[in-house]
Amino acid sequence: MQVKIDFERCKGCGLCVNACPKKVLCIGDKSNKGGYFVARVDKPEQCIGCCACAYMCPDSCVEVE
């Protein structure tokens, strides 16, 4: 499984982070052009492909494949 986050689209809201049952994601320390600190895939190996993060992302920034 691979989780990808659209860096410029992300608003750093943290809903994906909160949704992930395996704590795969976290809010990173890099901000994009909008000034948002973007979510980051922290532990990709733990991903079970449930897509909870993707479903919860209001801005459709998360792709799971």
Place this chain on the structure above:
Amino acid sequence: MQVKIDFERCKGCGLCVNACPKKVLCIGDKSNKGGYFVARVDKPEQCIGCCACAYMCPDSCVEVE
């Protein structure tokens, strides 16, 4: 008991006639200034003072005393 009908106010709708359980009233053959054939107290002696006619008259033309 006395039933009185306001001759000029009456519109001859017949609701009082229909309401009276004792058939005290009827529609008369005299018309008023509005061109309406006015209700008439036909059998005053039969009146039991139930006021059904008065309550049903939409134009508040019936007085019962």
Place this chain on the structure above:
Amino acid sequence: MAKKLFKGNEALGEAAVLGGCRFFFGYPITPQTELSEYLSWRLYDVGGTFIQSESEVSAINMVYGAAGAGARALTSSSSPGISLKQEGISYIACAELPCVIVNMMRSGPGLGGIMPSQADYSQATKGGGHGDYRMLVYGPSTIQEAVDIMYNAFDKAEQYRIPVMILGDGMLGQLMEPVEFPPLKQMPDPSTKEWATTGTHYGKDRRIVNSLYIVASENEAVNIKLQAKYDLLRKNEVMCEEYMCEDADIIITAYGTVARICKSAVKALREKGIKTGLIRPITLFPFPTEVFHKYANSDKTKKFVTIELSTGQYNEDVLLSVMGKKPVEFYCRMGGSVMTVEEIVNKVKEVY
């Protein structure tokens, strides 16, 4: 074709159908209700849709939706109901949707009365709603003229993508006259309506009906475009009847049913040897400014006399056109009272 005796309201309904209208959304109000009553069965006859909406506000927004979807949609009301439509009309104007709105004016303000009036003139011609928009406004004076205007109103509305208003009054709506109807119009191919959200578009081609422009420069651009359209109307769409004006010392001016009464007055005055004429605008926006210029600049014309059923709303446009070059006298009745031929004759004699 034989003429048929028709009530103004019903004739307008029939003419709308013949002119291609297939959608009506409206709410009853005297003195125009017969229009919707007529269409409530007539539109079903031709496979159209008639909805008595929950309110005038809803009606005008249904028109917005249907017009945006490519249909020929009509709504109709009278003064208070038209006031309620002002927001919606402003939206339609900005989204550049074509539609037709009938206002059979009654006397106001407020609930007022149901007799004829012309006191919604400014509202119709200068924007009763917010923002710098205009409608193409017609003020027919006979039922035949109303029919002919309605018959082509949707064509004009679509040509310019603009709301068209037919501004009548209670008298026009209630009057019966013999009228000749044109044939059922062949509809233009709907696919030529490049604005229409027909639901068939996806992705880049998709269509948007909108009036929101949050960036000032974009909103200004839209307004510039609208103004250019209004200039085009001023150039191409002015309609005006000049009646016995050529040799007239006094020119009466009026529109709508009032102009009919004025015509009788012109005849009566000429019989009395007073050379009178009549300028009768048929389009109220665009206003026939040039016609007034012509006579205002002519040596023959001595004076203008404006006659209207409101307190100078129409006269403002007359004054703006005559621009101080000749005196403009004024006579009006209000609140549903209508002037007689005699009153007009007397007014003209008085100022002669």
Place this chain on the structure above:
Amino acid sequence: MAKKLFKGNEALGEAAVLGGCRFFFGYPITPQTELSEYLSWRLYDVGGTFIQSESEVSAINMVYGAAGAGARALTSSSSPGISLKQEGISYIACAELPCVIVNMMRSGPGLGGIMPSQADYSQATKGGGHGDYRMLVYGPSTIQEAVDIMYNAFDKAEQYRIPVMILGDGMLGQLMEPVEFPPLKQMPDPSTKEWATTGTHYGKDRRIVNSLYIVASENEAVNIKLQAKYDLLRKNEVMCEEYMCEDADIIITAYGTVARICKSAVKALREKGIKTGLIRPITLFPFPTEVFHKYANSDKTKKFVTIELSTGQYNEDVLLSVMGKKPVEFYCRMGGSVMTVEEIVNKVKEVY
């Protein structure tokens, strides 16, 4: 009293309270929402009532009820919301109820944008609603002036039994300036309001608030009475600032916040040696026609230049006042774009 830095919207709210307003009915809309937000707590402080109504339509009708009941009632909105109030305003005008309505104009038509505009001028001054009614319309240009006008608006409204409109724009609403507030007004005795349905009347004395006059002659009489009132306003209530007009070759004219920009332009032009002045109407209805007459008839004045944030709505009244006696030049911006001082300077230089 020390001046306080206040946002226009909030300053208007405070001034309304100080001027005796105890009832507010309104619906949020940018750029005036701060007014209602302010009153949502401020009115409770003074034992008043604040209702966020379900819509603008409802708000204006709540105002009708409260005003008819003898209260000082206020509503406030911006362009699209004001369009929705047109029916209600027409009712209030006809029933001769006193109230105050704020319109912080935003750009239109339609949903448009939220930036400053003056494109509701005709709607405000010539009746956006149906029928021949008028409001007393003020166009303040500074927050202090807005405060002073609002402070007295209810007095004027009650004196003439007329709806008063304060016509600002997004800029006036959003701007902060230091402002001095007058003291809390002593309320006139409510029992002096002979129109008010206070519920204490029975039988012959009972009071009726109404705008229905089904008999044309009665409706006409009401209209004649209204027109007499409007003439009285024309006589007594005109307010206008004349700024450096005495020796001016060119007179700029503008109202509201735009007039502030024009004032800067007048200064800049005079520095460049172009003798410029400014006529700034404070009341938009009644319009300061006499002031324009004075300069239009003066040999000194060469030209007028109208500056506005709409496409000639205000200019129509200027033209009607100047009446062809002097050329009137025109410059406008639209859709929320606001002209700079430089643009005005350039326009004047161009026509000089």
Place this chain on the structure above:
Amino acid sequence: MEQGIICAGFGGQGVLSLGKMIVYVAMEKGLHVTWLPSYGPEMRGGTANCSVVASTEEVASPLVSTPDCLIAMNRPSLDKFINDVVSGGMVLINSSLIDIKVDRKDINVYYIPANDLALQHANERSSNIVMYGAYAKLNGNIGSMDEFEKILIKQFGKSADKDKIISAFHAGYEEIKV
């Protein structure tokens, strides 16, 4: 030629259709016509009237403020319009309901007991037909008796009371002696 007519009466007396029938006759004759009702919330009783204009030229104003002909079906209508009738004009009065005489000398007044004749020949609702007949007799320039009758038949041809109605029409027609 231009004739302005006012037909006026109670709500239920059929004055609007009376006016309309006159219009149809004039139309058949090739005249220009207009018909304008007094409209309003008259559903609830009260009076009704309509203005009719028939003219050899295009009708300018459909408003009849000074009628050449007044048909008055009840007293309030007579009172309302009698003074507006032009000098030399005609007035048709339903004498079944109107018990006064007109004292203007400059007009031609005809008294027709319309309700009585209607009851006699058809039914109480046909008083307007009687007046139509009377009008026909007096206005040969609008149409001949046959032409008036033709329109009547068009309107009531399918009615069960057709013959009675025609008889009421004739009663009105005959009532006028000229």
Place this chain on the structure above:
Amino acid sequence: MEQGIICAGFGGQGVLSLGKMIVYVAMEKGLHVTWLPSYGPEMRGGTANCSVVASTEEVASPLVSTPDCLIAMNRPSLDKFINDVVSGGMVLINSSLIDIKVDRKDINVYYIPANDLALQHANERSSNIVMYGAYAKLNGNIGSMDEFEKILIKQFGKSADKDKIISAFHAGYEEIKV
């Protein structure tokens, strides 16, 4: 004297209150002032800015189209307004977020690492206070350092971070070497 100022930045950077504090200082000084925000549906991120005018005379136009002073807190703001600054005017740039240099030679440009200084002395939300300090140093005609500080204390007197905020102010003040 009349100074037109534009403060501009991201939604959360406090540019509106920065402008307001400058207004308060000018008010205390007896100057005429106006403050005008760019308003709108900016709730959802995006840029914000305000126009401030301080003048010895009544302020005619509150719109600042050609600022005498620009305070730019982020790159889009700098790009938007830099060309409007009057010749001889001043520009204060938040160099923590803006990594370019201005190439106009007719204006005075000051680079202040506002976010860095803010983090160092107070917290990330105080970058506007740093700029306020820098502005104070450059605009003695609007008010003295004490007068600027007084307004700051009025605003944040009750805040737990009061001292840190004042320290951020001084850092901004000191950052300008004139």
Place this chain on the structure above:
Amino acid sequence: MATYHKSNMLTDTPLSFCPGCTHGIAHKLIAEVLQELGQQGNVIGVAPVGCSVFAYKFFNCDMQEAAHGRAPAVATGIKRVHPDKVVFSYQGDGDLASIGLAEIMHAGLRGENITVVFINNAIYGMTGGQMAPTSLIGQKTTTSPFGRTVERQGNPIRMCEMLASQDGPAYLERVMLTDYANVLKAKRAIKKAFEYQIAGKGFSMVECLSTCPTNWHMTPVQACQHIKDNMTKIYPLGVFKDVGGAK
């Protein structure tokens, strides 16, 4: 045995309704109730736009004439100014259930302490017999000339049920003005509604099934029967909400 006299809360002006129209019954019930409650000189009424537009001529108290559908908003404005006065609105079905739907529902939700008398006659009377939102399925009107169908004109609206679905209203009842017994019931309902207002319990509404003989093309007696036979099937009588002793 009883006596009956015209209420002193009615003026002497003849009512403007058609012969046999039960609008008149509703008028007098309100007048009688207000009289019995001793509210003379303590009432402000709001007239709607509809056949009862002239209500201000008939009720013997302070009155305001509202714009079409806006009576609840007008009444709200009044009640907030005079919370100690009895305020009522009188509205038809076009007025209340069509154009004024938002106003009545939000007045109910606010628990506005007013009384509404709602005349449901399934038609637009004033304008000459157009379809109302309450018109029955199958009913022919001038704008549903082939009879109302669900497909074309949608479903009849049930106002008591709609208001009862929300918090706010204190008392909601539907009655019919068809006969003596039901008129007495209607009177009790109207009395209760006003009593609740006087007690400060909040919004109350009585929906009266009422006739329109003129536009139903029936005699007044037939029209009353039509209500009993047909209207009550769609609009069942009864109490839809009653907060009782609670506020």
Place this chain on the structure above:
Amino acid sequence: MATYHKSNMLTDTPLSFCPGCTHGIAHKLIAEVLQELGQQGNVIGVAPVGCSVFAYKFFNCDMQEAAHGRAPAVATGIKRVHPDKVVFSYQGDGDLASIGLAEIMHAGLRGENITVVFINNAIYGMTGGQMAPTSLIGQKTTTSPFGRTVERQGNPIRMCEMLASQDGPAYLERVMLTDYANVLKAKRAIKKAFEYQIAGKGFSMVECLSTCPTNWHMTPVQACQHIKDNMTKIYPLGVFKDVGGAK
């Protein structure tokens, strides 16, 4: 294990909502459902006035932007012209339950064959946090600064319940956009609503309890919790009407 890609019924334009605002979730659910139902090139949407005013930029289909509250009227106009197209409106609570209450109720009563997605976030987001008709008792907003009380600001409005009190609507469900499981439920509800429309069953509405972190002054995660803890007490989830197989 599954995969997730942005729906092709959404454009690439970044959404205009605040960080963590669940308006975005509602948008993508609609897009996904329409994609799954194969409706690309068969849809017309109606955007309201509110934070979702720019919906026309985000949905990859024909769109109309309606006046505040009038989306159901606009959608009605559209649907009558194109009965074979899928028509939906997307509306906030100010839009649908306050200014546009009459329009939504009458669209429901007409059984208008459209789908409405109703975002109930208990606040006016777009204009900066004023009270909505759906605001909770106790909720502080910029126009109920001391917290909403029944006495001052009235009762929260329940739209599913209101619509369910009438004939007309075919399908009404309330869901919440708070977590994975509930988002999936919401998606099923939205799908069902569109399926009903496609099957010609009539009016369908899905009410989505949605967050406004900005004006609630909460983090997005807190805001979701607030819905679960507090909003659902007033706005219980569930199906309020389902005509099922019947038309």
